[in-house]
Amino acid sequence: MTQLYFITGNKGKFHEAAEKLRPYGYTVVQNDIGYPEIQAESLTDVVTWAVSDIQKRVNHAFMIEDAGLFIEPLKGFPGVYSKYVFFTIGLSGILRLLRSEENRKAVFRSVYAYSKPGRKTLVVTGECIGTIAKQQRGGHGFGYDPIFIPRNEEKTFGEMSMEEKNQFSHRAKALEKLIAALNKNK
Numbered sequence: 385m386t387q388l389y390f391i392t393g394n395k396g397k398f399h400e401a402a403e404k405l406r407p408y409g410y411t412v413v414q415n416d417i418g419y420p421e422i423q424a425e426s427l428t429d430v431v432t433w434a435v436s437d438i439q440k441r442v443n444h445a446f447m448i449e450d451a452g453l454f455i456e457p458l459k460g461f462p463g464v465y466s467k468y469v470f471f472t473i474g475l476s477g478i479l480r481l482l483r484s485e486e487n488r489k490a491v492f493r494s495v496y497a498y499s500k501p502g503r504k505t506l507v508v509t510g511e512c513i514g515t516i517a518k519q520q521r522g523g524h525g526f527g528y529d530p531i532f533i534p535r536n537e538e539k540t541f542g543e544m545s546m547e548e549k550n551q552f553s554h555r556a557k558a559l560e561k562l563i564a565a566l567n568k569n570k
């Protein structure tokens with residue numbers, strides 16, 4: 385088993401990544417050392433900047449992720465502000481903003497960066513298209529999971545097991561690309 389250090393303070397993200405990567409022969413180790421997140425317009429800018437900051441303090445391989453929910457009728461909000469919005473207005477605040485809105489299209493995005501001393505940093509992305517539910521449903525997962533229904537599904541992510549969510553989530557897609565890139569760069 386190869387160890388992969390995942391620098392994150394989010395247990396939900398860590399558990400999903402650990403479960404997704406286990407069958408590929410990777411053991412994911414959570415490392416919660418924290419890092420500054422700049423205010424930027426894209427998730428990729430946030431991870432790229434964070435990688436250069438972490439590289440000054442960490443001298444082994446690591447990966448980080450920035451993720452967010454982009455809601456079409458809200459012009460992409462909360463997007464890069466997903467964490468702040470989750471802890472302020474929360475899911476009920478988002479549902480209130482969409483109360484009289486027919487268009488409920490949204491997309492979850494995930495960007496992973498993998499850094500190894502002496503190697504070029506790998507950056508991969510994953511997306512999951514779907515809609516925002518009329519109300520919160522389900523107690524699984526974390527964050528916005530109870531209000532997000534992936535395309536072609538009836539259940540919210542909150543009503544799915546981790547195994548189910550991991551078949552097609554934004555995080556799962558990004559991690560599949562990361563595995564492919566790591567195998568190619570071995």
Ligand code: ITT
Pocket residue numbers: 391392393394397449450451452453466467470525526527528529541553555
């Ligand atoms: P880090 O320490 O890894 O930065 P974080 O909680 O700040 O953890 P992100 O910035 O990547 O994570 O994500 C922003 C927010 O988006 C996060 O707090 C969640 O509320 C939400 N989020 C991210 N991925 C999600 C998912 O798969 N399901 C539901 N909500 C998610």
